[in-house]
Amino acid sequence: MRAVVTTGAGGPDVLSVGELADPRPAAGEVLIDVVATAVNRADTLQRQGFYPPPHGAPETLGLECSGRIAELGEGVEGWSVGDEVCALLAGGGYAARVAVPVGQVMQVPAGVSLVEAASLPEVAATVWSNVFMTAHLQKGERFLVHGGAGGIGTMAIQLAAARGAEVFATAGSPDKLELCRSLGASRAIDYREEDFVEVLQEAGGADVILDNMGAKYLGRNVSALATGGRLVVIGMQGGTKGELDISALLRKRASVAATALRSRPLAEKAAICCGVVENVWPLVASGSVRAVVETAMPLDDVARAHQLMEDGGRAGKIVLTL
Template identity: 50%
Template sequence: MTEINTPKEMQAVLMNGVGGSDVLEIGKVDVPQPGVGEVLIKVHAAGVNRPDVIQRKGAYPPPPGASPLLGLEVSGEVVGLGEGVGNHALGDLVCALTPGGGYAEYCLAPASHVLPIPAGLTMVEAAALPETFFTVWSNLFDRLGLKSGEKFLVHGGSSGIGTTAIQLAKAFGAEVFTTVGSAEKAQAVRELGADYAINYREADFVKEILNITDKQGVDVILDMVGGDYVEKNWIVAAIEGRICQIATLNGPSENVNFSRLMMKRLTHTGSTLRPRTVEFKAHIAEDLHKKVWPLLENARVKVVLDQVFDMVNVKNAHDRMEASNHIGKIVLKVT
């Protein structure tokens, strides 16, 4: 192991049980040590994501061997190299997808999930990249195979996932539809490239999309809502449409009409990123570095930041996430 001098202890966000944001507190824990194939990052900033909130509530435990601390993405400086790491050097400025542990002064990540910070981006902006970009790329392009010229619908367009999906889909030639909950959010996503932004509080998105598409529907749907949106997605999907479920914020779906799935020959799949293998995520990292990082560096795709909180104000960051008033990413400033 090679490392820059680091302290034995660090500050981190701890959970005093499970529940509301009041279970979060700042405390001290040991600085982790990199194992084979791992790097140790001195964290400058960490992204806040919906899975962090779900883990805090006790419903999304970390995979075996992962840090029990919250935090799935960070930016910072490489200060330690585990055995076998040859593609990173001490002092590199990076961002990384982590299996956990990002809400802390130091964090471990598999070396293959660590990427250079795109030229022109700040540390705070870089911390907002990995979780959403890995998720969107894996599901929208690898799993659903979105192609140029297709019609694409993403729900929750103002979320971190939504703002990322809109921009990437547009950059690769899709026609983009999205649902949002306010006029302010509709304006924001249009500025990011959405062709149609439907305020679901004021209009029936199914009727709106079928009207816009002359009842042909959309080819690809990325959904994090679930609940009654499942059957609505089947109605609004085109023949041979593809749908991916990445969350079920509205809960499980009941009494869906499977004949819609059969008659339209739909494909409805789903996935979660965190439990996947290191090798699986490494392939996503390679694709992002090759195909998406250049888009970030030439500003064809940008990081949409909602609000930045100091780590000591992590409760406020989680409250902001749960209120769903944010547009883009919420980030903790650690160092």
């Protein structure tokens, strides 16, 4: 099969399209003919040698895909060959075929194209698991997401707004700030000109913060929390080691959680995907939540796609089509 291969750890130039052996579905797995996949920041980290796949996962990049079922592994029920699906992956999405545990396979939301569907599994599962399953964001609470114009940010804004939260989002350009507002953010914060801590403190503090920066924002995020607030850290773009003011957490009765999706056990991923299908897909089908795809390009342009991801300035997801 056609698949993205690498010549070693490095920049986007180590990526090219070559040939790999076709995968076969094991018991409890589904084989998907891939129509599209999407680029995530974790893919760029893996390409650089910083984020190896979990044990047993494909070495090929790609944490999500859409396509059609080509074959069912032993014991799989409820699906048929030819069904259009999207899937959350531990790896292998940058390829013509991928074998996926059946619990991570989801129907494509009604009214969504397969190209759009490729951009949904990773962001939907990340936001649902962290903002709602871990932080338990409730209707009427204040929610802050950093990087509001990115893939995770655009999904987080929409889901939080659709479920009745007051949404704050940070972004760094007029176009991105406008995108955040158009998706449901009641307050878009220009992090180049404004202090998000001051904005949130004036509003009464954030009940939930979803953060992809890590160390750089740790102390400021705690300062921005309301009493009983919950900070969930899902990324390390701003470093891995920071100072945590325990006294501030105690005074606020606040909490900090750090989570990763890719390395979770299969049962946990299946539960997350069930939650996405039950709670997120109806909002997508109704139009309350939509896929935000900045650009789609052929798989052969994978190096350019990674360069676009690393250059920044983008809004939404980058999709690769096969």
